[in-house]
Amino acid sequence: MATPANRTSGHLRDAPSVGPTSVVETSCPLDCPDACSLAVTVRSGRVINIDGSHKNPVTEGFICAKVRKFGERVYGPDRILHPAIRKGRKGEGRFKRVLWDEALELIADTFRNTKAAAGGASILPFSYGGSNGLLTQDNLDAQLWRRFGTSRLARTVCAAPTGAANMALYGKMPSVTFQDYPEAALIILWGVNPSASGIHLVPYVREAQKRGAKLVVVDPRTTALGRAADVHLAVKPGTDVAVALAIHRHLFTTGHADEAFLGSHTHGADRLRERAEPWTIERAAEVAGIEAAALERVARFYAERSPALIRCGWGLERNRNGGNAAMAVLALPAVGGKFGVRGGGYAMSNSASWGLDNTWIDSPEPETRLVNMNHLGRALTEYDDPPVKLLFVYNCNPAATIPDQRRVIRGLEREDLFTVVFEQVMTDTALYADVVLPATTFLEGYDFAKAYGPIYLDLARPVIDAVGEARSNADVFGELGTRLGLLGEDEPKGELDLVVRVLDALPETIGEDLRAGARPSPPFGTAPVQFVDVFPNTPDRKVDLFPAALESSAPIGLYRFQPDPANERYPLALISPASDRTISSTLGELPRPDVKLLMHPGDAEARGLAEGDLVRVFNDLGEVHCPLNVAAAIRRGTVSLPKGLWRRSTRNGATATALVPDALTDLGGGACFNDARVQVASLATA
Numbered sequence: 062m063a064t065p066a067n068r069t070s071g072h073l074r075d076a077p078s079v080g081p082t083s084v085v086e087t088s089c090p091l092d093c094p095d096a097c098s099l100a101v102t103v104r105s106g107r108v109i110n111i112d113g114s115h116k117n118p119v120t121e122g123f124i125c126a127k128v129r130k131f132g133e134r135v136y137g138p139d140r141i142l143h144p145a146i147r148k149g150r151k152g153e154g155r156f157k158r159v160l161w162d163e164a165l166e167l168i169a170d171t172f173r174n175t176k177a178a179a180g181g182a183s184i185l186p187f188s189y190g191g192s193n194g195l196l197t198q199d200n201l202d203a204q205l206w207r208r209f210g211t212s213r214l215a216r217t218v219c220a221a222p223t224g225a226a227n228m229a230l231y232g233k234m235p236s237v238t239f240q241d242y243p244e245a246a247l248i249i250l251w252g253v254n255p256s257a258s259g260i261h262l263v264p265y266v267r268e269a270q271k272r273g274a275k276l277v278v279v280d281p282r283t284t285a286l287g288r289a290a291d292v293h294l295a296v297k298p299g300t301d302v303a304v305a306l307a308i309h310r311h312l313f314t315t316g317h318a319d320e321a322f323l324g325s326h327t328h329g330a331d332r333l334r335e336r337a338e339p340w341t342i343e344r345a346a347e348v349a350g351i352e353a354a355a356l357e358r359v360a361r362f363y364a365e366r367s368p369a370l371i372r373c374g375w376g377l378e379r380n381r382n383g384g385n386a387a388m389a390v391l392a393l394p395a396v397g398g399k400f401g402v403r404g405g406g407y408a409m410s411n412s413a414s415w416g417l418d419n420t421w422i423d424s425p426e427p428e429t430r431l432v433n434m435n436h437l438g439r440a441l442t443e444y445d446d447p448p449v450k451l452l453f454v455y456n457c458n459p460a461a462t463i464p465d466q467r468r469v470i471r472g473l474e475r476e477d478l479f480t481v482v483f484e485q486v487m488t489d490t491a492l493y494a495d496v497v498l499p500a501t502t503f504l505e506g507y508d509f510a511k512a513y514g515p516i517y518l519d520l521a522r523p524v525i526d527a528v529g530e531a532r533s534n535a536d537v538f539g540e541l542g543t544r545l546g547l548l549g550e551d552e553p554k555g556e557l558d559l560v561v562r563v564l565d566a567l568p569e570t571i572g573e574d575l576r577a578g579a580r581p582s583p584p585f586g587t588a589p590v591q592f593v594d595v596f597p598n599t600p601d602r603k604v605d606l607f608p609a610a611l612e613s614s615a616p617i618g619l620y621r622f623q624p625d626p627a628n629e630r631y632p633l634a635l636i637s638p639a640s641d642r643t644i645s646s647t648l649g650e651l652p653r654p655d656v657k658l659l660m661h662p663g664d665a666e667a668r669g670l671a672e673g674d675l676v677r678v679f680n681d682l683g684e685v686h687c688p689l690n691v692a693a694a695i696r697r698g699t700v701s702l703p704k705g706l707w708r709r710s711t712r713n714g715a716t717a718t719a720l721v722p723d724a725l726t727d728l729g730g731g732a733c734f735n736d737a738r739v740q741v742a743s744l745a746t747a
């Protein structure tokens with residue numbers, strides 16, 4: 062057997078045409094705001110169709126094209142069907158099939174030996190949002206790592222700066238939900254493209270427009286909603302903070318700041334006002350590379366229209382100023398007095414809205430080494446106190462998604478590193494594994510799907526049996542915990558135990574509703590009005606507009622702007638936004654049309670490039686080879702490659718992350734994907 066991946070049981074299109082057919086209800090727990098309710102058609106034990114249902118009212122019976130094709134992952138040629146041990150060189154992808162028992166015993170032995178030789182901190186668990194289900198992450202896995210005393214992982218590749226800002230300002234107060242968007246008279250979509258990621262928001266935005274709402278889109282690209290917007294601010298990546306501060310200044314200087322609200326519900330407004338003062342409309346527009354008149358129009362809209370809603374996305378956080386950008390954007394409704402009405406306020410992640418604090422993990426977090434996941438390359442190649450000797454990867458594909466790809470891969474190539482990859486399909490990272498373990502997909506087990514857009518929680522049920530010998534995260538982490546002697550007799554050791562434990566640990570009515578197959582609701586309902594039904598989860602329920610801790614942790618303080626890192630050699634900003642093909646990098650294994658670099662016609666002409674040319678996109682960290690797409694759908698000076706590409710998607714096996722420095726954002730330790738500065742040249746002339 063060459064690889065466990067090449068043993069396929071066929072594609073969705075090979076599904077049986079006869080046999081008993083049923084439709085099974087479940088929910089999508091993937092890393093997407095919507096958590097759709099699904100109706101999955103199964104014939105003779107195989108998935109033949111995946112569609113939306115109506116249990117989650119936001120799903121409205123439709124789902125994205127990505128999950129419609131999920132069967133191609135379940136039954137596709139890349140699916141890992143058996144445990145396997147490396148036979149060839151790292152990266153080569155040659156493995157030998159073994160029994161589960163053999164693989165788990167080898168892993169447990171290596172855990173013990175590694176800890177004995179170099180300490181628990183030499184073991185690095187590495188995971189991110191391959192699934193957002195409550196069983197697949199931060200559950201028995203977290204308990205295992207804590208009890209064994211491994212290094213801890215700061216899971217900061219996404220949402221860390223916006224999360225830090227939302228926490229500091231509002232204690233992650235629940236957001237305005239989709240159903241209330243049509244109530245707004247102004248919607249600002251800032252750094253978010255729901256047409257690609259979170260499609261169920263789009264009809265609500267369109268409905269608001271039909272009812273007369275103005276729409277503003279802030280994005281360096283012209284997205285579908287950008288085209289439909291009243292104002293599209295195609296800002297330079299990394300300049301959102303300046304734009305938001307100019308709107309603050311406009312509010313303060315034109316008498317549109319809500320002084321009564323600031324006086325009774327906030328702290329720190331004076332300090333914010335001080336920091337906003339230098340940001341005139343003209344200065345911010347110049348820094349952001351946009352028309353001053355367009356920015357002024359947006360500032361006026363925001364000052365004068367109500368209810369006004371800002372949907373803060375994650376595009377604005379992926380740069381050196383990302384934390385401050387999120388602070389400045391999220392502070393706007395407090396300064397403008399936009400709370401207290403349906404359809405007014407802000408919307409961000411609603412992931413914390415249920416107040417579930419993972420009480421099912423009953424082990425305290427040890428004070429072991431904390432590794433920022435954006436520094437994986439450094440951790441594998443430079444850390445020596447102790448060096449990382451064992452890497453356990455699950456729910457993610459760091460060889461494709463973590464900054465400084467070359468260094469990450471150099472680290473994965475280390476012969477003295479023992480790498481376990483527990484995955485559904487043969488990812489770029491799995492090719493470097495010493496042991497590969499097959500994981501179930503969400504269609505093959507139980508999970509709790511929690512939306513972070515709408516307020517929705519569901520118990521997702523298995524639709525089909527596990528494919529091949531795949532096992533669930535809960536089963537595997539329970540088994541490893543048992544082998545390492547870390548689980549008490551009465552503790553959950555697998556998926557079914559864990560479903561019961563989580564149901565028992567959830568607040569009473571929520572657990573009961575889920576058991577009954579009903580839709581649970583948090584105490585404040587599913588469409589709260591900010592500052593009416595919900596308030597900041599801060600100690601005094603006020604908004605802290607100038608949190609001292611963040612002022613001292615940000616490199617040059619709060620509401621400050623760090624200049625663009627471009628230079629003469631690398632003048633172009635490379636962004637890598639979400640696409641309509643993958644959910645983060647999930648489904649990146651599926652065939653897709655040629656991946657192209659998007660470039661403005663003016664930039665192409667200046668370099669003598671034309672549509673379809675093969676180009677190299679390069680900087681000192683690496684280079685990516687791919688065809689060129691020349692279109693005015695992106696601002697001049699910025700180029701774009703899709704997020705979540707696998708290495709097979711480009712001509713030279715490198716993705717956008719090969720060009721991204723592993724610098725961290727000003728707040729939250731996030732990834733600076735949009736601080737990649739590059740040059741582009743024809744591959745023919747290179």
Ligand code: SF4
Pocket residue numbers: 089090091092093094095096097124125127128259260261644
């Ligand atoms: S990825 Fe998002 S839009 Fe697609 S099915 Fe899952 S929740 Fe729905």
